[in-house]
Structures are given as C-alpha cells and as structure tokens.
Amino acid sequence: MTGDAMTGDDIAVAVTGMHKRFGALEVLKGVSLAARTGEVISIIGASGSGKSTLLRCIPLLEVPEEGEVAIAGEVVRLRMRRGTRHPADAAQVNRLRGLLGFVFQSFNLWHHMTVLQNVIEAPVHVHKRPRAEAVAEAEAILEKVGMADKRDAFPAHLSGGQQQRAAIARALAMRPRALLFDEPTSALDPELVGEVLLVIRDLAEEGRTMLIVTHEMAFAAEVSTRSIFLHDGRIEEEGPPTRIFRDPQTERCRQFVQRHLNR
Ligand code: ADP
Ligand code: MG
Numbered sequence: 001m002t003g004d005a006m007t008g009d010d011i012a013v014a015v016t017g018m019h020k021r022f023g024a025l026e027v028l029k030g031v032s033l034a035a036r037t038g039e040v041i042s043i044i045g046a047s048g049s050g051k052s053t054l055l056r057c058i059p060l061l062e063v064p065e066e067g068e069v070a071i072a073g074e075v076v077r078l079r080m081r082r083g084t085r086h087p088a089d090a091a092q093v094n095r096l097r098g099l100l101g102f103v104f105q106s107f108n109l110w111h112h113m114t115v116l117q118n119v120i121e122a123p124v125h126v127h128k129r130p131r132a133e134a135v136a137e138a139e140a141i142l143e144k145v146g147m148a149d150k151r152d153a154f155p156a157h158l159s160g161g162q163q164q165r166a167a168i169a170r171a172l173a174m175r176p177r178a179l180l181f182d183e184p185t186s187a188l189d190p191e192l193v194g195e196v197l198l199v200i201r202d203l204a205e206e207g208r209t210m211l212i213v214t215h216e217m218a219f220a221a222e223v224s225t226r227s228i229f230l231h232d233g234r235i236e237e238e239g240p241p242t243r244i245f246r247d248p249q250t251e252r253c254r255q256f257v258q259r260h261l262n263r
Helices: 051-057 090-097 115-125 131-144 160-172 190-205 217-223 241-246 251-261
Strands: 011-022 025-036 040-044 066-071 078-081 084-087 100-103 178-182 210-213 226-231 234-239
Touching: 011 051, 025 051, 025 066, 025 234, 040 051, 040 217, 040 251, 051 178, 051 210, 084 090, 100 160, 115 131, 115 160, 131 160, 160 190, 190 210, 190 217, 217 241, 217 251, 226 241, 226 251, 234 241, 234 251, 241 251
Parallel strands: 040 210, 040 226, 100 178, 178 210
Antiparallel strands: 011 025, 011 066, 078 084, 226 234
C-alpha cells in the first residue's frame, strides 16, 4: 500500500508494511491497514498477537522499525538516529496525535481533576480554545455519554464504567479524526460492560471513524464495518464482520471466534 492508498482524502489512519520488534521479539511482522473516514474496524486476536502494539504505533507511542504511518492523509516523517528510528519532527507528531482520541483498558483519567476538568484539559491547554467554549462543548459531550450529572465528580468517586465513559468524553473533546480503543471494557466488572459498549455503539452509528481492539465478539460483529484477525504479528484474516464472525476462512480465525463467542 503506497501513495493514494495511505494519503487519500478519505483515509483517516493508515499503516503500511509495519514491523515492530522488542529486542529479539518481532511483534509486528508487516502489517498494513487503512481506515477510511466512517469505518469502524474491530481488531481481534489472541493475547500477545500484537493488537496493542499495532494501536500504539499509530500515534508513534511505539516507533516501528519498518513501515509508515499516515494520519489524516499525512505521512509521519521518521529518521534514523544512533541506530534507531525516531520521529523526524516532534511538532508534526504532536499535531497529528492531536487528531486522534485514545481510550485504553485502564481508565487513564487525571485523578486530581474533576470529570469536566479532565474533558476540557486538552481543548484549553493544547488546542488553546476559549475556556467557556470548551466547557459548553464538554457539557454537550458529557450529556451524550450519560455523564452530565457527574461533571464535578472526581474519578475516584466513579464506577469503572463511569470512568471509562468520562475517558471517552475526554477523547471526543479533541474532535478527533479517529478514535482508537484498546480493550475498553476488559478491566470492567461484567455488569458495567454494557453501558460502555452502548456509548461506543452510538459513536459507530454517528459514523465516527474507529479502530477497536476488543474481546467482545458479539459487539464487534454488530458495530464494525470491517474486522481484522491478528495472529502472531500478521493480519491472518480480514473482511466484513458477517464473514469473519460467521464464516471465517482460516482455521485459526474460526477457532478463535468459536472460543470467544461461546464464553
Ligand atoms: P496484545 O495486545 O495482542 O495482547 P501486545 O501488542 O500487547 O499484544 O504484545 C505483543 C507481544 O509484545 C507480547 O509478547 C508482549 O509481551 C510484547 N511486548 C509488548 N510491549 C512490549 C514492550 N514495551 N517491551 C517488550 N515486549 C513487549
Ligand atoms: Mg493488548
């Protein structure tokens, strides 16, 4: 995948030929993937298959040894320095990172700030938006994720599901081109999973561009426009969720989906 496939107007996020090693361990072995605007891509695969590493390479939280990343049609410039690859331009990486929203497994809210303060932090301090405007937008977003009544609460006083919905609100406040979710419900008590999945489903219905790593197979099958099965650092199978979840073509994907659907 080169040229237009990565940088076309409607490509929100693209990676191509990505290899990532940790010491002797090659975690990504040539992954290419492009998310068009409005696509919801679910990424499934066994623990250790490289899902989180793939997601972390997109905002360059990890720098791949080989391959390229493009965000909103702009290729991130990388260069070799003392034998390792680094972003060539930190300002470019910061700017492009600002176009993405992340929601991780553990609710990474700032604990000394209220929900509202968490949500307006980046708009005010990174995007330099007027505070009153950021607050008005944050209130609308909190309403949308069902957290309006918790705007002045501190994270420690919230349930895991509420914290995760606040984290989603914070990501949305960046007005992101794409949202990246890494197992957003896997740290939650089972009874709190549904409320978070409902919020993510609403975002899918709004046509938000999302990459979602999840073990919630029924949810992935329902919300995604495309699914990717990662195995041992490679895309083993990719296609419409109806095929991946109901009629997988590879034996490995079939077994993986079977095991997880029956849980
Ligand atoms: P997944 O999210 O699919 O469970 P990960 O991407 O987290 O998989 O990890 C893939 C492999 O890379 C695992 O073997 C993991 O131990 C290893 N790994 C991930 N991050 C690091 C790191 N920072 N240093 C060393 N090894 C890592
Ligand atoms: Mg992971």
